[in-house]
Amino acid sequence: MDCREERLPHQSAALGAGLSGSQSVDRALGLLSLIGREPAEGLPLGEIVAGSGLNKPTTRRLLMALMRAGLVEQEPQTRRYCLGEEAFVLGVLAARRHGLLEMAMDSLRRLARETQDTSFLTVRRETYAICLHREEGTYPVRTHALQGGDQHPLGVGAGSLAILAALPDGDVDRIVAANEAALLARYPGFAPEAIRADIVATRERGVSLNPGRLVASSWGIGRAFRYPDGRVAGALSIAAIDSRMTPARQSELAALLTREAVRMEALLAPMFLSKRGEKPMAAKPQPIETGRAR
Amino acid sequence: MDCREERLPHQSAALGAGLSGSQSVDRALGLLSLIGREPAEGLPLGEIVAGSGLNKPTTRRLLMALMRAGLVEQEPQTRRYCLGEEAFVLGVLAARRHGLLEMAMDSLRRLARETQDTSFLTVRRETYAICLHREEGTYPVRTHALQGGDQHPLGVGAGSLAILAALPDGDVDRIVAANEAALLARYPGFAPEAIRADIVATRERGVSLNPGRLVASSWGIGRAFRYPDGRVAGALSIAAIDSRMTPARQSELAALLTREAVRMEALLAPMFLSKRGEKPMAAKPQPIETGRAR
DNA sequence: AGAACAAGGTCCATATTATGGACTGTCGGG
DNA sequence: CCCGACAGTCCATAATATGGACCTTGTTCT
Numbered sequence: 001m002d003c004r005e006e007r008l009p010h011q012s013a014a015l016g017a018g019l020s021g022s023q024s025v026d027r028a029l030g031l032l033s034l035i036g037r038e039p040a041e042g043l044p045l046g047e048i049v050a051g052s053g054l055n056k057p058t059t060r061r062l063l064m065a066l067m068r069a070g071l072v073e074q075e076p077q078t079r080r081y082c083l084g085e086e087a088f089v090l091g092v093l094a095a096r097r098h099g100l101l102e103m104a105m106d107s108l109r110r111l112a113r114e115t116q117d118t119s120f121l122t123v124r125r126e127t128y129a130i131c132l133h134r135e136e137g138t139y140p141v142r143t144h145a146l147q148g149g150d151q152h153p154l155g156v157g158a159g160s161l162a163i164l165a166a167l168p169d170g171d172v173d174r175i176v177a178a179n180e181a182a183l184l185a186r187y188p189g190f191a192p193e194a195i196r197a198d199i200v201a202t203r204e205r206g207v208s209l210n211p212g213r214l215v216a217s218s219w220g221i222g223r224a225f226r227y228p229d230g231r232v233a234g235a236l237s238i239a240a241i242d243s244r245m246t247p248a249r250q251s252e253l254a255a256l257l258t259r260e261a262v263r264m265e266a267l268l269a270p271m272f273l274s275k276r277g278e279k280p281m282a283a284k285p286q287p288i289e290t291g292r293a294r
Numbered sequence: 295m296d297c298r299e300e301r302l303p304h305q306s307a308a309l310g311a312g313l314s315g316s317q318s319v320d321r322a323l324g325l326l327s328l329i330g331r332e333p334a335e336g337l338p339l340g341e342i343v344a345g346s347g348l349n350k351p352t353t354r355r356l357l358m359a360l361m362r363a364g365l366v367e368q369e370p371q372t373r374r375y376c377l378g379e380e381a382f383v384l385g386v387l388a389a390r391r392h393g394l395l396e397m398a399m400d401s402l403r404r405l406a407r408e409t410q411d412t413s414f415l416t417v418r419r420e421t422y423a424i425c426l427h428r429e430e431g432t433y434p435v436r437t438h439a440l441q442g443g444d445q446h447p448l449g450v451g452a453g454s455l456a457i458l459a460a461l462p463d464g465d466v467d468r469i470v471a472a473n474e475a476a477l478l479a480r481y482p483g484f485a486p487e488a489i490r491a492d493i494v495a496t497r498e499r500g501v502s503l504n505p506g507r508l509v510a511s512s513w514g515i516g517r518a519f520r521y522p523d524g525r526v527a528g529a530l531s532i533a534a535i536d537s538r539m540t541p542a543r544q545s546e547l548a549a550l551l552t553r554e555a556v557r558m559e560a561l562l563a564p565m566f567l568s569k570r571g572e573k574p575m576a577a578k579p580q581p582i583e584t585g586r587a588r
Numbered sequence: 589a590g591a592a593c594a595a596g597g598t599c600c601a602t603a604t605t606a607t608g609g610a611c612t613g614t615c616g617g618g
Numbered sequence: 619c620c621c622g623a624c625a626g627t628c629c630a631t632a633a634t635a636t637g638g639a640c641c642t643t644g645t646t647c648t
Contacts, residue, residue: 020359021358022355022356022359022605023635024316024318024319024605024606024634024636025318025356026359026363028322028323029359029362029365036384036388039387040390040391044595044596045596045597046594046596054636055637055638056595056597056598056637057599057635058635058636061636062319064315064316065316065319065323066319066323068314068323069320069323069324069326069327071323071384079595079596083384083388083391085392086419087384087387087392088389088391088392088394088395089330089385089419089424090326090327090377090384090385091381091383091386091388091389092395092424092427092442092443093377093381093385093424094330094377094378095382095442095443096333096442096443097334097376097377098379098382101386123383125383130383130387132383132386148390149389315635315636317606318635338625339626340623340624348607349608350624350625350626351607351608351609351626351627352607352608354626354627355606355607373624373625
């Protein structure tokens with residue numbers, strides 16, 4: 001069982017690269033993920049073609065397959081492609097196991113009630129962060145910089161930054177490098193160096209702080225929490241108008257976030273009863289590799 | 295634009311059947327749906343092979359592709375395959391458009407509060423019904439016959455029956471026929487004829503009633519609601535112990551369900567601003583057919 | 589008008605990709 | 619120690635997915 005890294009010499013060199021044996025499926029699922037990045041409006045065929053690197057006929061054929069399965073739908077008016085009802089239903093089904101949101105709802109509600117500001121649950125998805133939920137507070141001035149389903153590169157925004165800062169340095173480097181182009185092009189004020197500085201500050205402080213860098217006057221404060229095996233599970237964060245983010249109140253909010261993060265980690269504890277001492281940094285669940293060759 | 299049924303003579307006969315041009319993607323997505331049927335435990339490879347009709351290597355290869363995309367995960371201990379985190383995230387993203395659950399939450403909460411019993415939102419998925427949410431009531435004796443994510447053939451259970459009864463007769467026939475084997479094998483008390491009788495009763499009454507046929511003493515009452523174009527969108531239902539389902543209370547609950555169903559239909563109204571008078575019975579959103587041949 | 593463009597959608601010969609029969613490795617029970 | 623059941627893998631073959639070229643529809647510019 002511990003022969004995990006035994007690489008035999010005769011492994012066919014052609015397989016070395018990512019030759020999966022299911023090219024079209026990989027491509028189709030890539031499209032799905034791409035469409036998921038624009039959950040509100042959907043994407044026109046042209047952009048999907050451009051964004052995926054595939055050509056038009058192939059893209060369209062794969063989209064048809066996704067539509068047959070109900071995972072994607074095409075808006076009849078605009079001809080844009082967007083996530084379908086089946087994707088929604090699958091999500092509800094998957095929520096039984098991956099019920100992060102379910103688990104976090106209590107925390108989010110409590111944070112929103114106690115602080116009167118808006119609270120968020122954010123998770124990581126590759127090099128991006130996704131806002132899974134936004135729980136409105138009661139305070140009359142609210143920032144709408146972040147909606148449920150919104151996605152930004154890791155490091156952009158409080159929850160996103162908290163997650164990034166919680167990752168090991170190697171991952172941070174890869175992620176920031178991967179996002180560099182997007183950051184420079186679409187996130188002025190989030191140059192790679194700025195993000196690195198933010199990470200240092202976040203690690204010192206224990207919580208992340210976004211001083212209105214994405215939308216002026218819209219501040220955020222966040223804190224990551226982990227699975228029992230050490231992997232980062234997500235982040236809780238709170239957004240408020242700048243006047244409600246004085247240093248004193250920051251500490252107050254940090255304490256609340258910490259309390260809820262601890263609660264989340266306690267809730268997640270039962271998930272890993274497995275005693276297998278795998279290296280805790282495994283970036284992804286990763287398929288089991290039983291056989292010899294790779 | 296209205297040349298939709300012009301079938302040219304030269305269409306290659308081989309295409310007549312469901313030759314999609316993306317067999318493997320179709321198969322992979324079929325597996326995804328299959329795995330979704332067992333959201334709690336996941337499925338072992340053998341059952342997926344059997345359930346899909348594919349052979350082992352193909353099944354495994356496709357599963358690997360789904361795992362690479364994060365839509366499926368393999369439980370390390372049991373080696374069972376289950377829905378992955380990405381499926382959950384996609385669902386949250388899709389919820390922006392297909393926010394039935396979101397829309398229904400108010401109704402479900404109100405029903406649960408007013409009746410003290412447990413309320414449910416159910417939607418159709420092909421020939422099955424899926425319970426999307428279960429909102430607990432406060433009454434101390436609660437039935438747990440139906441959990442969120444549970445799936446039963448259309449006609450089995452209150453919400454499921456309400457949906458089936460709301461469909462046109464042609465669909466009903468197809469669905470009951472398709473489910474016949476499953477019904478006879480796994481749902482004693484829900485023979486096809488019994489379901490047909492239930493449908494008649496439901497249509498007369500306006501609401502469906504399940505008099506403890508799935509789990510003794512666990513009764514349910516349900517009502518379907520529609521999209522503005524006439525398609526059935528889903529059903530609201532209430533479950534309670536038999537003693538809380540006297541005829542008098544049934545009428546009471548029916549009134550509440552009707553009120554909430556009307557509300558849901560009002561909420562759904564803005565979805566179809568399109569004036570295109572397509573035939574309202576189109577079973578599925580269906581890909582657009584622009585070109586000439588089919 | 590009409591021409592010119594852009595974007596969505598489709599065809600079909602080709603070569604790459606997916607397929608599945610046969611095989612190996614692993615666990616648990618007797 | 620052997621057996622059966624189950625998970626996972628190999629590889630020649632056949633079927634499938636690919637993408638360049640093309641067609642159609644709607645929009646913008648003269």
